[in-house]
Amino acid sequence: MQLEVRIERYADQGRCVAHIDGRVVFVRFALPGELVEIELDEPHNRKNRFATGEVVRVIEPSPYRVDPVWQLAGPAALGGGGVGGADLIHVSLPGQIEWKSTMVREQMERLGKVTLDTVPVTRLDCDTKTQGLYWRTRIEMVTNGEGRVTMRKRGTHVGVPIDTMPLASSALLEVAERYHVFDGGAKPNARVRLAVPEPREGRSIEDNFAWIVNDKLMAGTELVTERVSVQGREFTYKVHAGGFWQMHRMAPLVLVDYVLSLVQQQLRELRKSSGERAKNAPVLWELYSGSGLFTLPMAALATGDGTQPRIFTVEGARPAVEQARANAAAMGFDSIDARIGDVAKTLRHVPREFAHPQVVVLDPPRAGAKAEVCRAIAASGAESVVYVACDPASLARDTATLQELGYRLESIQAFDIYPHTHHVETVALMSRVEGK
Numbered sequence: 073m074q075l076e077v078r079i080e081r082y083a084d085q086g087r088c089v090a091h092i093d094g095r096v097v098f099v100r101f102a103l104p105g106e107l108v109e110i111e112l113d114e115p116h117n118r119k120n121r122f123a124t125g126e127v128v129r130v131i132e133p134s135p136y137r138v139d140p141v142w143q144l145a146g147p148a149a150l151g152g153g154g155v156g157g158a159d160l161i162h163v164s165l166p167g168q169i170e171w172k173s174t175m176v177r178e179q180m181e182r183l184g185k186v187t188l189d190t191v192p193v194t195r196l197d198c199d200t201k202t203q204g205l206y207w208r209t210r211i212e213m214v215t216n217g218e219g220r221v222t223m224r225k226r227g228t229h230v231g232v233p234i235d236t237m238p239l240a241s242s243a244l245l246e247v248a249e250r251y252h253v254f255d256g257g258a259k260p261n262a263r264v265r266l267a268v269p270e271p272r273e274g275r276s277i278e279d280n281f282a283w284i285v286n287d288k289l290m291a292g293t294e295l296v297t298e299r300v301s302v303q304g305r306e307f308t309y310k311v312h313a314g315g316f317w318q319m320h321r322m323a324p325l326v327l328v329d330y331v332l333s334l335v336q337q338q339l340r341e342l343r344k345s346s347g348e349r350a351k352n353a354p355v356l357w358e359l360y361s362g363s364g365l366f367t368l369p370m371a372a373l374a375t376g377d378g379t380q381p382r383i384f385t386v387e388g389a390r391p392a393v394e395q396a397r398a399n400a401a402a403m404g405f406d407s408i409d410a411r412i413g414d415v416a417k418t419l420r421h422v423p424r425e426f427a428h429p430q431v432v433v434l435d436p437p438r439a440g441a442k443a444e445v446c447r448a449i450a451a452s453g454a455e456s457v458v459y460v461a462c463d464p465a466s467l468a469r470d471t472a473t474l475q476e477l478g479y480r481l482e483s484i485q486a487f488d489i490y491p492h493t494h495h496v497e498t499v500a501l502m503s504r505v506e507g508k
């Protein structure tokens with residue numbers, strides 16, 4: 073069924089809101105203000121339920137509408153291929169910033185109970201230069217019966233064969249070419265994965281990559297080496313190619329730099345205000361710590377009085393923690409207690425020497441940290457919380473909880489490290505309100 077609607081505002085998952093006969097409809101490939109014709113998805117005739125649909129004709133376009141730089145990801149009815157993975161491909165890069173800024177601000181208002189004038193969103197220079205393409209250092213796809221790599225057509229199980237992946241980094245595409253990934257080099261009906269760390273400081277890729285088919289390493293190495301230079305020092309991480317690592321080739325540098333500067337600034341202020349007590353080395357918690365992306369630079373922080381921070385980390389994935397420990401040992405950091413376990417459960421029994429952190433850094437999965445973890449943070453008496461979030465709604469819910477527990481939002485900064493998708497990374501700084 074095709075209908076003409078006026079698009080009202082942004083919604084989640086890369087969609088916008090319109091109404092048909094008073095009923096909400098979430099529309100893909102739309103922009104606020106536009107007059108469009110949409111095709112409703114099935115089922116579209118149930119009462120008291122929202123509907124979903126996709127733009128099939130644009131009658132009055134938004135100034136932010138552009139022709140997709142990656143046609144295959146564009147909406148099928150507008151000449152695209154309809155594959156998933158780039159749900160904002162119809163939006164200009166400035167329009168994507170506006171979209172993400174508005175989404176974070178609205179979620180923080182609605183669920184986080186904080187009013188913000190604006191939420192700044194940083195776009196990485198490299199993405200401006202490449203029109204938002206060539207940033208993914210990891211891809212995972214399936215091959216069809218002929219061994220062609222495919223991407224799923226949105227809302228179906230149909231695999232569309234692809235001969236390149238324009239969101240993948242140049243280094244990844246170089247390795248893909250070496251192994252003929254996009255031209256028949258993979259087995260039929262297989263799950264294929266490529267992980268290619270960004271070669272930094274003029275290094276070449278050599279064998280620092282993983283080409284994995286059906287969980288079996290075909291070429292490269294299981295443990296890839298990631299390098300992050302921050303504040304004039306390079307940190308080296310050996311990480312499992314299949315484990316979590318920030319996807320965008322520059323995200324580890326940008327996020328570590330920002331988080332580290334917040335932690336540093338908080339420690340400096342706390343040292344100033346706490347006088348005598350500041351003689352002890354500061355204690356930091358890092359929750360959901362992965363392979364130690366933030367841990368190593370935090371361990372290297374100069375505290376100004378010759379001490380090193382003592383860090384308590386918690387992460388659920390055993391292989392990641394084992395790597396984090398090895399990465400820390402290889403760099404000579406011995407002030408880290410890296411625990412394997414569920415964050416909520418582990419925080420029920422924190423060793424006394426780590427019980428009262430000055431600053432807590434957390435980077436939870438999409439579901440957020442939730443109330444029990446927020447309560448444990450508040451009970452620790454931490455003065456500052458640096459919250460790194462990949463889902464603004466979860467960040468907002470946890471912000472509301474932390475506010476009830478005596479924290480105040482001090483600053484918020486988002487990073488567009490997932491161009492052409494609705495995803496956004498947000499870093500919020502919260503501090504304990506005096507007397508609470």
Ligand SMILES: C[S@@+](CC[C@H](N)C(=O)[O-])C[C@H]1O[C@@H](n2cnc3c(N)ncnc32)[C@H](O)[C@@H]1O
Nearest residue numbers: 316360361362365387388389414415435436437
């Ligand atoms: C967004 S990642 C962040 C990792 C790390 N900060 C980084 O940037 O590389 C979230 C991490 O939380 C871990 N995780 C998810 N749920 C967890 C839980 N309930 N307890 C402990 N770790 C968990 C995942 O294994 C993953 O490594």
